[in-house]
Amino acid sequence: xxxxxxxxxxxxxxxxxxxxxxxxxxxxxxxxxxxxxxxxxxxxxxxxxxxxxxxxxxxxxxxxxxxxxxxxxxxxxxxxxxxxxxxxxxxxxxxxxxxxxxxxxxxxxxxxxxxxxxxxxxxxxxxxxxxxxxxxxxxxxxxxxxxxxxxxxxxxxxxxxxxxxxxxxxxxxxxxxxxxxxxxxxxxxxxxxxxxxxxxxxxxxxxxxxxxxxxxxxxxxxxxxxxxxxxxxxxxxxxxxxxxxxxxxxxxxxxxxxx
Numbered sequence: 710x711x712x713x714x715x716x717x718x719x720x721x722x723x724x725x726x727x728x729x730x731x732x733x734x735x736x737x738x739x740x741x742x743x744x745x746x747x748x749x750x751x752x753x754x755x756x757x758x759x760x761x762x763x764x765x766x767x768x769x770x771x772x773x774x775x776x777x778x779x780x781x782x783x784x785x786x787x788x789x790x791x792x793x794x795x796x797x798x799x800x801x802x803x804x805x806x807x808x809x810x811x812x813x814x815x816x817x818x819x820x821x822x823x824x825x826x827x828x829x830x831x832x833x834x835x836x837x838x839x840x841x842x843x844x845x846x847x848x849x850x851x852x853x854x855x856x857x858x859x860x861x862x863x864x865x866x867x868x869x870x871x872x873x874x875x876x877x878x879x880x881x882x883x884x885x886x887x888x889x890x891x892x893x894x895x896x897x898x899x900x901x902x903x904x905x906x907x908x909x910x911x912x913x914x915x916x917x918x919x920x921x922x923x924x925x926x927x928x929x930x931x932x933x934x935x936x937x938x939x940x941x942x943x944x945x946x947x948x949x950x951x952x953x954x955x956x957x958x959x960x961x962x963x964x965x966x967x968x
Contacts, residue, residue: 715760733769743775746829754808759811772833773824776825777824779826822902826845832862832864840897845904868880876895
């Protein structure tokens with residue numbers, strides 16, 4: 710079984726810290742600053758989730774970012790032509806569970822503490838059991854249709870479940886930005902918390918959850934995500950193939966690179 714010291718800094722874009730009562734914080738970063746989503750970050754999600762799932766000293770997961778953004782930009786330059794085959798090989802031949810399957814297999818309750826704009830893989834945060842956001846949080850799906858790709862990776866289904874089909878389709882077709890207050894009004898966000906109190910509030914809620922026995926926490930998570938998990942499993946493969954087909958023809962355009 711992996712121990713925290715074995716995976717604390719194992720991944721280039723993830724840093725882990727844990728309290729004595731088993732509250733594990735997953736903090737996204739790129740060289741100590743806000744995360745720039747990359748092929749490396751994508752590749753690390755599944756094994757990182759597998760590591761923390763197998764560590765029995767973890768009782769709850771807090772997912773957050775670094776600095777002014779959670780995931781504000783993306784850089785897929787290493788997979789642009791002529792090196793695009795790296796990404797195609799990864800997506801076409803991965804063989805094992807996707808990172809969403811690892812997320813749904815996680816036995817720990819998950820609290821997202823969204824510390825600013827999240828424009829890439831926002832589903833990783835909003836699929837958490839509790840979603841907190843700072844006032845400057847902005848949701849957007851930047852790397853898919855606005856940049857020439859099919860909205861895959863669980864994005865399309867997640868947002869249709871959260872917003873309803875018509876709002877979600879507008880969000881995904883147009884690259885709409887949804888701010889923190891609107892997200893709260895729509896039921897995407899549970900609380901808006903000042904940025905300097907965001908992680909502290911997540912810990913308060915974590916300690917409230919940890920008052921219940923571990924088996925109760927585990928089974929409650931399973932009960933509450935069952936329908937979401939089932940829907941994702943039914944759609945994931947089909948949508949992934951649509952995205953892969955589009956990627957193989959066009960690749961990611963330059964306008965999704967960091968500003």
